Structures are given as structure tokens and as C-alpha cells.
Amino acid sequence: MENELLRIEDLHASVEGKSILRGLNLSVPRGEVHAIMGPNGSGKSTLANVLMGHPSYEVTRGRILFKGEDVTALPPDERARRGLFLAFQYPVEVPGVSTMSFLRAALGAVRGEDQPVREFRRRLEGELKDLGMELAFARRNLNEGFSGGEKKRCEVLQLRMLRPELAILDETDSGLDIDGIRLVSQAVAATRRPEASFLVITHYLRILTHLVPDRVHVLFAGQVIRSGGAELARELEVSGYEALRSEHRPAATAQAGTP
Amino acid sequence: MAMEPTEITDVQQSYKERWGWHDPERPVHKPRRGLSREVVEEISWLKSEPEWMRRFRLRAYERYEQKPLPTWGADLSTIDFQSIYYFLRATERPERSWEDVPASIKTTFDRLGIPEAERKHLAGVSAQYESEVVYHQMKQELTSRGVLFTDMDSAVRDHAELVQRYFATVIPPGDNKLAALNSAVWSGGSFIYVPPGVKVEIPLQAYFRINAESVGQFERTLIIADEGSFVHYVEGCTAPVYSSDSLHSAVVELIALPHSRIRYTTIQNWSQNVYNLVTKRAVAHEAAVVEWVDGNLGSRTTMKYPAVVLTGRRAHGEVLSLAMAGPGQCQDTGAKMTHVAPETSSLVVSKSISKGGGRTSYRGLVKVLPGATGAKANVRCDALLVDEISRSDTYPTLDIQEQTAAIGHEATVARIGDDQLFYLRSRGIPEAEAAAMIVRGFIEPITKQLPMEYAVELNRLIELQMDGSVG
């Protein structure tokens, strides 16, 4: 597909010898917002980590195509430089590294150039303002001592600063109040462009009322067992995952990802 | 930020290329290797010292002969004390002005950045070259405020009364074998006296360097802060790489009189064949504050435990220590706090990094004597291991003889986490840079206490050393 940004083909992945993803297929065209839903432990974060290239996760079969190129074996920093981004479900603390200097290093790495300090500062202040945050926040050490909500906001700040082509948001809405959820959806709206796509992993439908997805995929036991339009999310709200589980077909015949 | 990483294939090699320059040796006087009573006599004679110092040296030499080497800590059995030159000097007399400094030495200082440091309004520079201070300069302003800042040799001659009153009162020759050795053969080092109420706002700096093979460096530094005064002394070392072992054994004594404050900052980056065995101790009188900021990056073996004896009520002592051990290196460092008086307080923060099989140890003692009521002591030591082959140990000793004392001790050992690395790399930051970032963050509580140019230098060095050491 000409306009395809991400294509996942028959992806199998394991961590610590345990097989988690078992033949996952997915296609995300440019400019679209796709939601990934699924019960706890279904492999959503694993998918996010594998897409970003976490070294602890081993891809045992299948491949990931990003902008038509096979990125399955690329290191995470290379994937980031090519336009992938992951907003972490559980961002780690990096003591002694200021959020601001980290952002500047990240921006420099992704853009391959050093932005003048003043220009960078102006950008940062603008993004912080839109998130309702003070510059003092960026002076704090990266995620160190941040509340759950602050950590999520920090991920959103990074998303807004880096403007990736494919942003994977791993439960960025969890642990946020309704205002926080609005911030996330606003950030998606603000960074949305015809060539950029979003993979929004979520548990909750709440965010999907602010952020209407083009497609919804249901992940179950490491496979996409059902895909549909925004209405699938509402259907799930009524019937729950259990109803889908019973119709779960074996991986070999699953054609998830293609409408 | 990255420093031509493609050119750097081997840390040891690049260290040599980047930092390991050295100028041809041009000593004026070069006595034989090894130590004897005659050598001690000769040193004293060459320096035209007063009789009391000559006797002091000879008594110390006797102590040195009697005392055994420490059997704890790092392995010192490979030091060949008889292959060392105990005294060398590059020019006949200490120089007063920059114009008088020989050109070859100026080249050396150029590379150390001394002229630049001058431009940065440093108050005074005292530079050690081949065992003797050859260049010393003090700004007019300091002189007019009564601050004495000179090399130790000159101080013995010019400020005899002060020197005789305080010299070796904090660290007597019999303290340990290496202190005895230093007392017998000491040469160079700094002498500072700050009069009552005078606050020296600009750090006083000295540059040290070893520039002859197997030269022993035995500086002797004495700083006296009179009542209510303040001084910050900074010493930094960058040493060339040589093939045979070298011994650096300094003695540093600080005397903080009531209500004064002394901060002493060291960045030690000796080449990796140096044994760096230093005795540093301070006495803090009533409400005085002593802070040791101590960074040990280089040398083959370091043994250094800056100490503060809190003899006055409400005196406060601090040691902020940073150690980095790479392949073949052993950094055995720590701190000693002795609470003698009531309401005294102390803080020790130690951060160590081991990589490539390097070994760091924290060895600390907190002692609270009976009668030091309400004493407070806090020790925090964190070790970071960059890989699986490196090692870090902690040997904290608490000797608390006072019930009302409040003591806190915390120690952590961590490895650079996969998740931390992944997080930074997921933002496009390459692995080596990400690792350097984590290390820099880890030591940030120490670097933020350093003068700006030292912090920058240190971070550069860490980047260089981290390159290619992960993955």
C-alpha cells in the first residue's frame, strides 16, 4: 500500500523465553489514528516495546515494516531517528539528568542537528504552556520523583517536542484525570498531520470520545482478534472482551489489520 | 557532544593521545633513586631549610623506617620504594612572575590551560613542576587583604612563625607510614593563611603534574582559615602516561578556626601507573565548616580518606567523593568523621563508578566520642557498575560512643539499567551517549558542587571513558 506507514506481518515475540506475541498482523496508513484495546496481559505493552526495539524482547518470527523498510532488527535509537516514538506506560526515572537537557539531546539526536539554545527554549516554553506546565518542570530531573500524572505529561511533552511520524501511546491516558485525558487528545490533535499516524493503546473508552479513532483493533493473547471502526469501541463497552474471546479464531486464519 | 567517537578505538590509547603528552625532562638537579638518611639530609640542605625542619624530616624518616605499610585497602606490595627519585627540581628557585617561567614549562602549562585560567580572573596560581613549585603568583588584591598564598617551601622561610605553629599538628609524622614518608621528603605544595573575617570569593587554584619517570610527588599543603574567614582551594591534576610506576603521596592539613569555612576541591586524574596515597585531614573548631570535594578518576591505585575532626561545638564536616575505576584501576576511597564536641554534624556523600573490571571501595569511619552530645552524622554511598566484570565494595565503620548521637547510613549498588538505556535510546540518543548521560546524572550531586570548568572537563572525560564500554 502506497500510503502505508506501518505494517506488521505475522509478528511473534517472546520475553524471557515466554512467547507473548503470536502472529500479529496490523497495518496503519499515514494520517490515521488507530486504537489498540485488549485486556490486561494481552500483550499491548509488549507490542509497543517490540515496535520500539527493546533489547529484552526477542522477535522470533515475522517482521515490522516502517515506511516500507524492514526495521525489525534496528536498534531503538535508529528507529527513533527514523520517526518512531513510544510514550511509555511506565516511564523510568533518570536521576541527575534534567528534563530540559534530555529533551535537547533527544531533539538533537532525532533531528541530527543542534538547535540554538534560545530557539530550543522558546519551543519548549511554548509546548509547556500548551500543557499548562511551568518551565520549572523542565528543570527537574527526568521523571525523578514525578507523580504518575506528571510522568504521563512528560511523555506528552516529549511527543509534542519530537513530532514523530508514528507515535505509540501506551496507556498514556491511564492515571490521568479528565483534564489530563483532554491534554493527551489535544496533544494528538496538535501533532496530527497528514503524514503522521498514532497507535493509541488504551483500556478506557473515555479517551476515544475525545479522540475518535479511524480503526480499533482488539488484542487478545498476542493476536489481533478483531478490527473495526470507531463503533467497535462502543460495542466493547457493552459486551466486554469476553464476548470477543469466544469468537477468537486461530492465528492461522486471522486476517486482522485488513478491513 | 560526542567527541569524534569513530576515532576512538581504545580507551587506554585515546587517553594517552588526548591527555598523555609530556615534555622532555630538564631537571637541574637529580639525586639518586631510593631513600636513605643522606637523601633526606640532602633535600633539606638543597632547600636551605631552618634547623627545626631538618630535624623534623629526620625524625619522620625514622618513623617511616619503623612503620609497616598498611595491610588493609589496596595492594601496595608492588611499589618499589627504592626505585623512586625522592627529590627533583626543574629550576633553581621558585619563580615569582610569569615572565620568569622557562619556555618549556610554559608550554606544559599552556596545555593545562593555565594562561586561560588566568584570564578567568583566578586569584592566584601555584603550579607544581617536577617536585617543586616553580611558578607562583598572587594577585595584589589578596596581598592587600592579608591573605598569604604561597608554596610550602617559601612559607617555611617567609612565614616561619605560622608554619611552625601549625605544621604537622593535624597529621603528625607517626600517623601512618606514608605520612611519615611525606614528612621526611616533602617538597612543594601550597600554604594558605586567611586572616580573621576575610572571605576569599574566588577559588584559589593549583595545578599539579608529574613530568619525570618515577618521580615521587610529595606535596605538603597547609591551609589555615582564621576566625570567620572563608577560602576555597582547588587542585586539579592531569598527568602524562609513563611506563614505570610512580608514587604520589601528599599530605594536606586544614585548620578551620572558629566560625570559618574551608572548601577543598580536588580532581585527581593521574596516569594509570600512579599510586596515589594521600592523607588529608582537617580540624574544625567551633561552628567552623570544612568541605572536602574529592574526585578520583585516574591513577592505578588510590587510597584516600579525607577526614574532619570536629573539635568545636556546632562544627560541621562534609566529604563529597567521586571515584571512577576503569580496567586495572583500584579506587579505595572514603571519609572519616570524628565527632569530639557537642552538636557537631557531618555528611558524607560518595559516588563511585566501576567499569571494564575496575574496582571501587568505599571505606568510611564515623566516630562519635563520649560527650559529643547531639552529634548528627549522615553517610550515603552509591555505587554504579557499568558491566558485569566490575566490582564495588563498601566498608562502613560506625563507632558511636555517645547515646544522643543520630546516625544515618545508606548504601546502594546499581547497574546501569536496560530500561534506563532503552528509555533514552527510544528518543534517538545513541547507546554510548545514553550510558554517559546516565553516569553523568549519577554523579550530578558531586559535579554540581564543582567549579564550572571542572564540571565540564569531568563530563567530557566520562563521555570519553564510556565510549565503547557498553553493549
Ligand SMILES: Nc1ncnc2c1ncn2[C@@H]1O[C@H](COP(=O)(O)OP(=O)(O)O)[C@@H](O)[C@H]1O
Ligand atoms: N519484561 C518482561 N518480562 C517478563 N514478562 C513480561 C515482560 N513484559 C511482559 N511480560 C509478560 O507478557 C505478558 C503481556 O504483558 P503486557 O505486554 O505488558 O500486556 P498488556 O500491556 O496488554 O497489559 C504478561 O504475561 C506479562 O507478564
Ligand SMILES: [Mg+2]
Ligand atoms: Mg501494558
